[in-house]
Amino acid sequence: MSEEARSAGARITEGESYIGKSVVRPQTARLLAGRGVFTDDIKLPRMTHVAFLRSSHAHARIVSIDAGAAKALPGVVAVIAGEEMARVCGGWVGTLAHFKGMKSAKQYPLAIGRATWQGEPVVAVVAESRAVAEDAVARIAVEWDPLPAVTDPETALDPSTPVIHPELGDNLAFELELTSGDVDRAFREADAVYSDTFWMGRHTGVTLEARTILADFDLSEQRLTVYHSFQAPNMMQDILARHLRIPEHNVRVITKDVGGSFGIKVHIYPDEMAACALAVMLGRPVKFVADRFESFLSDIHARDHRVKAEVAVKRDGTILGMKVDDLTGIGPYSVYPRTSAVEGNQTVRLTPCGYKFRDYAASLKVVLQNKTPMCQYRAVGHPIAFAVMEGMVDRVARELQLDPVEVRRKNYITRDMYPYTSPTGYFFERLSHEEALDRLLEISDYPALCAERDTLRSRGIYRGLGLCTFIELTTPGPAFYGVGGARISSQDGCTIKLEPTGKLICMTGVTEQGQGTDTMIAQVVATAMGVPLDDVRVLTGDTMVTPYGGGTWASRGAGIGGEAALLAGKALKENVLKVAAAILACEPMDLDLRRGRIVDAGTGEVRLDLGELGRIAYFRPDTLPKDFQPELAVTRHYVPRHQGFAFTNGIQLSHVEVDVDTGFVRLLKHWAVEDCGRIINPRLVDEQVRGAVVQGIGAALFEHCVYDEQGQLLTGTMGDYLVPMAAEMPEIVVDHVQTPTLFAEGGFKGAGEAGVAGAPGAVLNAVNDALAPFNARVTRQPITPDVILKALDKL
Amino acid sequence: MDTSLEISLTVNGVPVRRRVEPRLSLVDFLRYELELTGSHVGCEHGVCGACTVRVDGELVRGCLMLAVQADGCRVETIEGVAGTGEIFDLQQAFAEENALQCGACTPGLLLTAQEILRRNPRVDEAEIRRGLSGNYCRCTGYHAIVQAIRKAGAGRAGGTR
Amino acid sequence: MKPAPFVYHRPATLEEAFDLLERYGPEGRILAGGQSLLPALNMRLATPAAVIDINRLPGLGAIRLAPEGLVIGALARQDAVERSPVMAQSAPLIAQAMPHVGHLATRTRGTFGGSLAQADPAAELPACVVALQATMRVARRAGTQEIPAAQFFRGIYTTALAPGEILIEVAVPPIAPGWRSVFDELARRHGDYALVGLAAHCRVSDGAVADARLVFTGVGLAPVRASRTEAVVSGRRLDPGVLAEAGRALEGDLDPPADVHASTALRRHLARALLTRVLTRLVGN
Known part of the structure; x- marks a missing residue:
């Protein structure tokens, strides 16, 4: 970075800066008044509703479909099955070229000939109301020929197991072998080797607003307008254009308020593609709102990994090397377009990344299953990787009777080792493991907690403390999807325009799903420009209007969208000062923009109000020099080019009490220290972390998509799939270390995954610490009473 | 066979008369017939609390009551309760604590919080958490919501706790 | 949906x-x-x-003290029952169970009688009325009849109500001197149906259980009275040996079904842990 850029970068933190301020999100006012506009709140003229007949079998041949009674029902507009739908919307294959050897089968909006998971859409019914559409679905008679279901990843590749897609040859979607250094030597030279097998249950996102889409096709102009509860509108625009064969500029995707996403709403779902295709076929608006049954059966699931891990250590706790074997069972298809190989890939690549040992070997197998498709959900791979790594670190500490804090300290990548490239190929500009650990020990008063734990143990109260160091993949560049052939933007644009009264309208390619993206962008723009925050209005999520971009996922909003906003704000400020100089007949360098007014750069004396500048520029440009053209709208783009990802790090501590009679776990308190670089809005970052910690706790203790051997989902309601609720959740203390990236002027990195990345490992370790007096240990999540009582040999 | 029935009720103080199908839930009636879309639909089986509204002053789940059952009743939704200023302090505390992210759970949570504080403004954290146990929030982890309710409660109890 | x-x-x-x-x-x-x-x-x-x-049938929502005890109208809202000032005195078992029944916004609407007539095998109130030996008053065209709570619950979602009959009120007999109640349950989350619950209503005399009524929920097709266990504890001081004996007796009383939330073995284990906990509380204060 040039000296000039550095000084400009420094400037955004001085004076009238909103960077680092916990400003209240102005956009919350509408949500607090019941005036949010979620996709299902939109009603269009002649709107219809679609419901789907979904496969009741995990795997079955469709012998026949009799829809006569459904079609005859008053209020039914259309009943459409797979082949007819495929004529309008072609299928897709969810693979990426940079995952060598990856394979998946072609998937269609509606199953053709065969259904491959319970919940796969088979027949679409469009009707005047959702209730009538459901009445009609109930009248469709499908004759099924049940086929054997593949439901156990461990036997998915056995010769005796049926192959789900015969054209693929086997049930292996992807495999990967990673080796770094000389892992065999490390194991030979070790004083001790410890091995464990970890299981991470399958779970899902359970966004409170279910997946929703409303598609409207105008036959006269051949224009498709889609309101979509989604994270990546430009990705959807591209895919709809290609698969429905509509010119891209005639497809408009609008994301209004989005009621939670967490990676659930960033994938291509057959039912949503079907709804859009139906709008094209019928020339009427078609709305699809997944009900909660459909959410559990058709939203992507995640995790479901079995990881065998072995570590080789010295007697003093130095980790010499590690071997990891990861097996994960996805659905019958790899999900389009991001694929279902990413979680496994990230799991095995992230696992060793907190520590400095170099001898590492990992093996990954991603196998197909007749269950709901799995794909990327918040903190992809992270909670698995760090539950395994940190679980092993605590195992080492327990076996060697060492302090878990000191084992971590001994093995961390230290501050003198950066920049650093992990044995798995990840580049770390600078992480702050030691600082984060120190901070955590201080804010939690860790030694006092340890002392209390030891005292209570003698009274038969079993409390435990669990640490989990993590790193977090944020701000991905083109290497994530683009190089693999997926048309998912890694850059984002930001447009800012000055209105005649001096107010600013800002449009960005990153999107808002509750994180506070629009507030964060407004803070950056207001700071870069030198205007009051209230003078900036941010618009996101309209492909016809907002600059092309990737949207919000993988914690890319601040690092990419924030940087683009910073660049755009600076550029517009420069233009504004040129206009001011033209009006005031001086040089732009003599002027500055502060608090929304043009001031003398030296004295700070107010020279011109921004509204007056706007008035002259828009309505009286005749008063300006003849060769001067005011440029009061600018667009700037940003894509990270200097590193593949902006990695961040942190550490969490969980404090629990285990009732050893019942196996119930009480969460007493939770601490998280994370480092997302320069913080734009501390409160928003804290709340990202807290919300994510609780999602991680859900994974650790409660959430589980349970299937029977026939591939039937047994946890298909909110009564059976246990999400974390207020009464069981702990107070969560959040603190920060700030290590700004120097590769971007803002210094911003991401923070959305951190909580989920570390909480499951922290809770796992805390439970195991509580169980230590019994020499018991658990390695299976969710950690239910059953799991604990079995570990205690009580069941 | 037309099984629909005419109902009359007041919604946010406004008299309403409509013909509805018996199977129409109260929340669907409010959202799709009256276009009061502030009440949300999260699960339709009574677990998530997103559809919470007030009927004759009592908190109810809008998905677990039929619209026809509200005949003759006084129904209040987030739009009405926000409009009267009744929960102004709670709205402000929620905004200040960032006790909402996506906002899907927020209307139901505000109405529940209002009922918790109406019963006891000096309510402690554990009671707040139990009171919220029927309202699902995926975004916040509940911490900020609890803080916001405590803050509003402290204000109502005269600033003393 | x-x-x-x-x-x-x-x-x-x-x-x-x-x-x-x-x-x-x-x-x-x-x-x-x-x-x-x-x-x-x-x-x-x-x-x-x-x-x-039936919500607007008149006169079925009252909670009143009558000579035969506490009479709770079938349409009394659960929230009203929870908040009724007479409950703590006249039916402390129900008062303790009430906060576990669903959530605030379901109790304001859910009725006392509805929960009983629904006969969910994991519900709290059926176990309570069995333990309290309450009387179920059932109306039919021919008149009103009374069914003892112990005979009311017949199986999963199944009661003694015949076609054409409506549960109208429940009479809880007065609490005799020396009788104490404890309700507790083990649920993964507050307000969920319990993995196992126990409604205990016992006469405690001189630190020992004189008479015991122990009714479990969530471990059978209907509320399960643990009669073998009652026999073990009755008339004895609850030292660890008696508690262990009671736990073994409980094995014979319960045959819990397995579901996605808990195996049979887990429910048995939890029932035993809950039994120890509840009995200890019962004689403890």
Whole structure:
């Protein structure tokens, strides 16, 4: 970075800066008044509703479909099955070229000939109301020929197991072998080797607003307008254009308020593609709102990994090397377009990344299953990787009777080792493991907690403390999807325009799903420009209007969208000062923009109000020099080019009490220290972390998509799939270390995954610490009473 | 066979008369017939609390009551309760604590919080958490919501706790 | 997730309700608080031809003290029962159980009688009324009859109510001197149906259990009275040996079903842990 850029970068933190301020999100006012506009709140003229007949079998041949009674029902507009739908919307294959050897089968909006998971859409019914559409679905008679279901990843590749897609040859979607250094030597030279097998249950996102889409096709102009509860509108625009064969500029995707996403709403779902295709076929608006049954059966699931891990250590706790074997069972298809190989890939690549040992070997197998498709959900791979790594670190500490804090300290990548490239190929500009650990020990008063734990143990109260160091993949560049052939933007644009009264309208390619993206962008723009925050209005999520971009996922909003906003704000400020100089007949360098007014750069004396500048520029440009053209709208783009990802790090501590009679776990308190670089809005970052910690706790203790051997989902309601609720959740203390990236002027990195990345490992370790007096240990999540009582040999 | 029935009720103080199908839930009636879309639909089986509204002053789940059952009743939704200023302090505390992210759970949570504080403004954290146990929030982890309710409660109890 | 169509009736009198129950037979479903029926309708697990809404039948929502004890109207809202000032005195077992029954916004609507007539095998209130030896008052066209709570619950969602009958009130006998109640349950989350719950109503004398009524929920097809266990603890001081003996006896009392939330073995284990906990509390204060 040039000296000039550095000084400009420094400037955004001085004076009238909103960077680092916990400003209240102005956009919350509408949500607090019941005036949010979620996709299902939109009603269009002649709107219809679609419901789907979904496969009741995990795997079955469709012998026949009799829809006569459904079609005859008053209020039914259309009943459409797979082949007819495929004529309008072609299928897709969810693979990426940079995952060598990856394979998946072609998937269609509606199953053709065969259904491959319970919940796969088979027949679409469009009707005047959702209730009538459901009445009609109930009248469709499908004759099924049940086929054997593949439901156990461990036997998915056995010769005796049926192959789900015969054209693929086997049930292996992807495999990967990673080796770094000389892992065999490390194991030979070790004083001790410890091995464990970890299981991470399958779970899902359970966004409170279910997946929703409303598609409207105008036959006269051949224009498709889609309101979509989604994270990546430009990705959807591209895919709809290609698969429905509509010119891209005639497809408009609008994301209004989005009621939670967490990676659930960033994938291509057959039912949503079907709804859009139906709008094209019928020339009427078609709305699809997944009900909660459909959410559990058709939203992507995640995790479901079995990881065998072995570590080789010295007697003093130095980790010499590690071997990891990861097996994960996805659905019958790899999900389009991001694929279902990413979680496994990230799991095995992230696992060793907190520590400095170099001898590492990992093996990954991603196998197909007749269950709901799995794909990327918040903190992809992270909670698995760090539950395994940190679980092993605590195992080492327990076996060697060492302090878990000191084992971590001994093995961390230290501050003198950066920049650093992990044995798995990840580049770390600078992480702050030691600082984060120190901070955590201080804010939690860790030694006092340890002392209390030891005292209570003698009274038969079993409390435990669990640490989990993590790193977090944020701000991905083109290497994530683009190089693999997926048309998912890694850059984002930001447009800012000055209105005649001096107010600013800002449009960005990153999107808002509750994180506070629009507030964060407004803070950056207001700071870069030198205007009051209230003078900036941010618009996101309209492909016809907002600059092309990737949207919000993988914690890319601040690092990419924030940087683009910073660049755009600076550029517009420069233009504004040129206009001011033209009006005031001086040089732009003599002027500055502060608090929304043009001031003398030296004295700070107010020279011109921004509204007056706007008035002259828009309505009286005749008063300006003849060769001067005011440029009061600018667009700037940003894509990270200097590193593949902006990695961040942190550490969490969980404090629990285990009732050893019942196996119930009480969460007493939770601490998280994370480092997302320069913080734009501390409160928003804290709340990202807290919300994510609780999602991680859900994974650790409660959430589980349970299937029977026939591939039937047994946890298909909110009564059976246990999400974390207020009464069981702990107070969560959040603190920060700030290590700004120097590769971007803002210094911003991401923070959305951190909580989920570390909480499951922290809770796992805390439970195991509580169980230590019994020499018991658990390695299976969710950690239910059953799991604990079995570990205690009580069941 | 037309099984629909005419109902009359007041919604946010406004008299309403409509013909509805018996199977129409109260929340669907409010959202799709009256276009009061502030009440949300999260699960339709009574677990998530997103559809919470007030009927004759009592908190109810809008998905677990039929619209026809509200005949003759006084129904209040987030739009009405926000409009009267009744929960102004709670709205402000929620905004200040960032006790909402996506906002899907927020209307139901505000109405529940209002009922918790109406019963006891000096309510402690554990009671707040139990009171919220029927309202699902995926975004916040509940911490900020609890803080916001405590803050509003402290204000109502005269600033003393 | 929308219900199948049905016809809706809102009888103004019991007579009208009887007419409707006769007219529709098994195709008519009584709607009280609706906190169980509405989910079943929405999920199309129940598809009755008619829904008969009894919420506006007069006089069935009262909670009153009568010579025969505490009388709780079937339509009394659970929230009203929870907040009734007489409950702590006259039916402390129910007072303790009430906060575990669903959530604030379901208790305001859910009714006391509805929860009993629904007979969910994991519900709290059926176990309470069995432990309290309450009397269920059932109306039919021919008049009112009384059914002891112990004979009311017959199986999963199944009661002694015959076609055409409506539960109208429950009479809880006065608490005799020396009797104590403890309700507790083990649920993964507050307000969930319990993995196991225990309604204990016992006479405690001189630090020992003199008479015991121990009724479990969530571990059978209906509330389960643990009679073998009661026999073990009755008349004895609860030292660790007696508690262990009681735990073993409980094995013979319970045959819990397995589901996605808990195996049979886990439910047995938890029932035993809960038994120890509840009995200890019962004699402890």
